[in-house]
Amino acid sequence: MKESSFIDWIRSRSDFDPSAVPVGPGDDMAVVTAGDKQVLLTTDQVLDGVHFALADHGPRAAGRKAMARNLSDVAAMAAVPVAAVAAVALPAGFAREDAEAIYDGLRDAGDAFDCPLVGGDVATGSGALAITVTIAARPGPAGCILRGGAKVGDALCVTGSLGGAWRGRRHLEFTPRVREALALAGGWDLHAMIDLSDGLSVDLGHLCEASGVGADVVAASLPIHADAASADDAISAALNDGEDYELLFALPRDERLEKLLAHPPFDAPVTRIGSVTAPVGLWLTGLDGRRRRLEPRGWEHET
Amino acid sequence: MKESSFIDWIRSRSDFDPSAVPVGPGDDMAVVTAGDKQVLLTTDQVLDGVHFALADHGPRAAGRKAMARNLSDVAAMAAVPVAAVAAVALPAGFAREDAEAIYDGLRDAGDAFDCPLVGGDVATGSGALAITVTIAARPGPAGCILRGGAKVGDALCVTGSLGGAWRGRRHLEFTPRVREALALAGGWDLHAMIDLSDGLSVDLGHLCEASGVGADVVAASLPIHADAASADDAISAALNDGEDYELLFALPRDERLEKLLAHPPFDAPVTRIGSVTAPVGLWLTGLDGRRRRLEPRGWEHET
Numbered sequence: 001m002k003e004s005s006f007i008d009w010i011r012s013r014s015d016f017d018p019s020a021v022p023v024g025p026g027d028d029m030a031v032v033t034a035g036d037k038q039v040l041l042t043t044d045q046v047l048d049g050v051h052f053a054l055a056d057h058g059p060r061a062a063g064r065k066a067m068a069r070n071l072s073d074v075a076a077m078a079a080v081p082v083a084a085v086a087a088v089a090l091p092a093g094f095a096r097e098d099a100e101a102i103y104d105g106l107r108d109a110g111d112a113f114d115c116p117l118v119g120g121d122v123a124t125g126s127g128a129l130a131i132t133v134t135i136a137a138r139p140g141p142a143g144c145i146l147r148g149g150a151k152v153g154d155a156l157c158v159t160g161s162l163g164g165a166w167r168g169r170r171h172l173e174f175t176p177r178v179r180e181a182l183a184l185a186g187g188w189d190l191h192a193m194i195d196l197s198d199g200l201s202v203d204l205g206h207l208c209e210a211s212g213v214g215a216d217v218v219a220a221s222l223p224i225h226a227d228a229a230s231a232d233d234a235i236s237a238a239l240n241d242g243e244d245y246e247l248l249f250a251l252p253r254d255e256r257l258e259k260l261l262a263h264p265p266f267d268a269p270v271t272r273i274g275s276v277t278a279p280v281g282l283w284l285t286g287l288d289g290r291r292r293r294l295e296p297r298g299w300e301h302e303t
Numbered sequence: 304m305k306e307s308s309f310i311d312w313i314r315s316r317s318d319f320d321p322s323a324v325p326v327g328p329g330d331d332m333a334v335v336t337a338g339d340k341q342v343l344l345t346t347d348q349v350l351d352g353v354h355f356a357l358a359d360h361g362p363r364a365a366g367r368k369a370m371a372r373n374l375s376d377v378a379a380m381a382a383v384p385v386a387a388v389a390a391v392a393l394p395a396g397f398a399r400e401d402a403e404a405i406y407d408g409l410r411d412a413g414d415a416f417d418c419p420l421v422g423g424d425v426a427t428g429s430g431a432l433a434i435t436v437t438i439a440a441r442p443g444p445a446g447c448i449l450r451g452g453a454k455v456g457d458a459l460c461v462t463g464s465l466g467g468a469w470r471g472r473r474h475l476e477f478t479p480r481v482r483e484a485l486a487l488a489g490g491w492d493l494h495a496m497i498d499l500s501d502g503l504s505v506d507l508g509h510l511c512e513a514s515g516v517g518a519d520v521v522a523a524s525l526p527i528h529a530d531a532a533s534a535d536d537a538i539s540a541a542l543n544d545g546e547d548y549e550l551l552f553a554l555p556r557d558e559r560l561e562k563l564l565a566h567p568p569f570d571a572p573v574t575r576i577g578s579v580t581a582p583v584g585l586w587l588t589g590l591d592g593r594r595r596r597l598e599p600r601g602w603e604h605e606t
Contacts, residue, residue, distance in 0.1 A: 003425045003426070003427070006399065006402055006403075006425055007423075007425065009403065010406060010423070013406070013410075014419075014420075016419055016421070020419065021386065021419055021421050024419075024421050024422070025421065025422050025423065029422070030386065030388065030421035030422035032385055032386040032419075032421055032439065033385075034337075034340060034342060034385045034439070034441045035340050035441060036340075037337060037338050037339075037340045039337060039342055039385065039386075039439055041386060041388050041421060041422055041437070041439055042388070042422060043388040043389065043390045043422060043423060043424050043435070043437055044390065044424045045390040045392060045424055045426055045435065047392055047426055047428040047429070047430075048428075048429075049428065049429050050426060050427070050428055050429075051426075082335055082336075082337045082342065083324065083333065083335040083342075083344060085333065085344050085345070085346040085437055086346065087346045087347065087348040087390075087435040087437075089348060089350055089392075089430075089433050096309065099309055100309075100312065103313060103316070107316075116317075116319055116323065116324055116327075116335075117317075118319070118324050118327050118328065118333035118335055118344060119327070119328050119332070119333035119344055119345060119346060120310075120313070120328065120346060121346055121347045121348055121435075122306045122309055122310065123306070123348055123350055123353060123354075124306070124353070125350035125351075125352065125353055125430060125431060125433060126350070126351075126352050126353075126430060126431050127350075127392075127428060127429060127430015127431050127433065128428060128429050128430050130392050130428065130430065130433055132346070132348065132390040132424075132435040134344070134346055134388055134390075134437035136335065136337070136342055136344055136439055138337045138338060
């Protein structure tokens with residue numbers, strides 16, 4: 001079953017009152033109205049054998065990743081975490097100290113962003129370890145940044161560098177860009193944003209589809225992570241490896257953009273990787289100067 | 304690993320700012336502060352082979368139960384559902400139409416209580432089907448009803464009838480008592496409330512422990528469900544079977560209580576099953592008139 005087509009099906013079945021659910025499935029977080037306030041929600045699971053390898057990475061790193069992945073979704077909305085809950089399905093015979101290590105890992109990631117772990121559920125099942133985290137957040141001072149607002153002519157930028165996250169432990173130990181997102185949304189007119197979990201080629205497609213636009217990406221401009229620099233095809237690694245958990249965002253091409261690129265208000269670099277275009281579809285200008293279709297070949301789970 | 308002792312350990316590790324987290328782990332929902340509003344959160348998972356049997360019950364019933372269990376936690380706080388998210392871990396090779404049936408089951412239960420399913424995560428793992436639902440809620444008009452407010456002399460009451468939920472399909476098809484809880488909290492001075500998921504003997508222990516009180520239960524007063532009436536020991540079934548998803552609550556013993564018992568403001572019966580006492584500990588007056596310790600023997604998952 002192709003998960004993305006199932007999610008499309010769910011979206012087609014959704015019939016929300018927009019005053020109650022301003023943003024439903026299909027963005028990094030849903031936005032709902034509670035009284036006169038907006039609350040953002042995201043849920044995401046990590047499964048042993050898919051998103052981590054318990055035997056190699058250990059329970060604490062698994063717990064940390066479960067929380068950090070959700071915080072990356074909070075970052076993608078330029079939102080502020082409020083609290084998290086976690087449901088943990090333990091394999092039979094799981095050791096108490098390993099369960100405690102999962103909790104410690106969840107806390108490691110949550111505490112770093114003032115996101116308290118306020119509740120949870122623990123059950124013992126028949127399968128491999130699974131950790132599901134849900135975070136509630138509130139809009140940041142600049143409001144929610146959605147996927148759907150990119151405009152023709154915008155610059156496309158990313159934080160940090162891309163590729164090779166699974167060659168080391170970066171897919172486990174990344175720092176979600178919560179603070180960077182708030183700084184960007186506070187200082188620049190962000191039109192659209194998404195976090196790079198499935199890989200740039202896939203996530204850029206999500207952003208462009210939601211915005212009804214296309215994109216031109218310039219291979220020579222891609223910031224390649226050291227973990228991918230030695231790959232046979234470092235450009236492909238940066239485009240498709242996934243789990244970078246960096247931010248991809250669209251904003252006007254003006255002198256403030258130049259300032260951002262030269263002096264980002266945080267330690268991570270900001271790199272302009274391309275432009276938003278009118279014709280729908282993704283294009284890549286390769287290192288050879290030739291322009292070709294950019295296919296979404298990142299993490300698409302299909303079974 | 305004994306899950307309840309692990310949860311006690313988590314509570315011992317929690318160090319919340321009470322203005323940010325008025326209610327942490329250990330009640331039916333956590334309560335957090337978002338701006339000047341309170342938001343309630345609960346998360347709960349159902350696992351194939353533990354909480355349902357996919358081969359017998361089917362995917363739609365599993366989805367429905369996952370949502371309804373969480374709504375029962377919302378009821379236990381006398382809260383109003385705002386929205387739900389769901390994470391589904393599919394076994395390898397799961398059929399698309401079965402995944403759609405899970406979604407339909409989630410919607411069946413959520414739509415009945417104006418609780419829209421606003422987001423989710425689908426992944427394919429190596430284990431059995433697991434469905435994790437998280438609900439965000441807001442306090443009802445009477446505020447949140449916690450486990451910890453029962454007072455000596457209070458009457459203990461339950462909605463509906465107890466026992467035998469797994470003999471038929473009641474553990475799958477129960478109606479969470481969201482509306483009944485709001486009616487009770489709106490019309491009566493509820494001191495404490497919990498939903499009966501683990502069984503009366505266990506859940507009464509949770510309520511009494513949180514309140515720092517004891518309880519006397521009268522076996523002859525227990526409302527026995529028809530599914531348990533033919534059990535060898537129907538009283539034990541009502542006390543210990545679990546998954547009743549009824550409400551247990553403590554309130555003053557006065558003339559308004561008599562009115563509630565005679566004319567509850569909803570279809571379900573309300574039965575007084577005992578009293579809150581000063582000495583800590585649970586006691587049961589049996590059908591033979593003898594008073595004995597009531598041991599928590601409901602659903603305690605231990606592996």
